Amino acid sequence: MEQHKVWYLKLLLERRKESSVERCVATIRQLEEKARKCYAEDIQLDEDEFVQMLILDGCFIIEFLHKFQHTECRDEDDLIFQYGHIQIQLLLDLMVFENQIPFFIIHCLFNMIKISDGDNINYLISPLLQNGIFPVHDLPEVPIHGHHLLGIVHDIQCSSFAKILSHLQSGNTDNMANVNSAVELKEAGISFKKSEDISSFHIEFNKKAMIIPEWEISDSTESLFRNLMAYEYYLTGSPQKYVTDYVFFMHCLVHSPEDAKLLRRCGIISNFLGSDEMVFHVIHKLGKNIIISDEFSYSNIFKIVNHHCGRRRNRWTAVLRQKYFNSPWALISVFAAITLLVLAIIQATFAILSYCNDLKMGI
Structure with missing residues (x-):
């Protein structure tokens, strides 16, 4: 890859008809001290x-993302674009927390070596926003003061949910109990629906229905979410961890492959892994040993759902469904028993009426 980086630099210089990298060196040298301060170590x-x-x-980074979107600019002998899996892996590598470089360096270099007049920094990073987390359909303005590429992707993915959350009453985790799994909530009379909301993490509970955006789970999901959560752990000055809170919510809902199957059938989970058991394992691993926000994004939903499940009538309904309506044969047995009971009552009623009639007739 080091040789590939040198080759890409030469291609950029040739395209700019420059014979030396001195102009870039002089500019970045002025930012060297500022860049060093961005690293923890x-x-x-x-x-x-x-x-x-x-x-x-x-x-x-600039040349790869440009070639990724402009197939006509790719060289025939470029191994990166001869194998699709290498491109996917590179997009994942650009989201690894330890691989980040300050975004102002990328922005500065981009402005110096702009490849074509039609390209802008927003368009450049669009492949990173179509990464299978929650695809962004309308490309927003890139915050040029972002920390790095991972931070920018995080901020864009979470921006719409942050605006929604700012208008809602915030809650805390004091005395907050986790919600039951998806199957258990369904048995308690709660349904699940796919949300059409443009916000990635906006979950609602309305009229006994849990409304959740679609989540595409693929081979890249675990890596992407782990790095986004790692970024949130190192953020200072913000009480919210939107991605971490979302993962914790889904971890509470998916306790088994049956829960994953239920959410998949409702359109909430798109499974690109092959089996519901694999989806369960990914969510289970993501949700282990994480620390949610002090102001948990879904605390109000947790309280409302737990209040619903705690009502006596709903508990009885859940017990009935679990014990007597959990299979077709159990359902048939219950209906058969009810039918026999009704017939017995009708027979007893007729017998009593007949007896009373005989008494009136003096028989």
């Missing part, structure tokens, strides 16, 4: 090595 590289790393990585 000391960078064990001297000034020249660090500037070289920023230029090579930044130009590679």
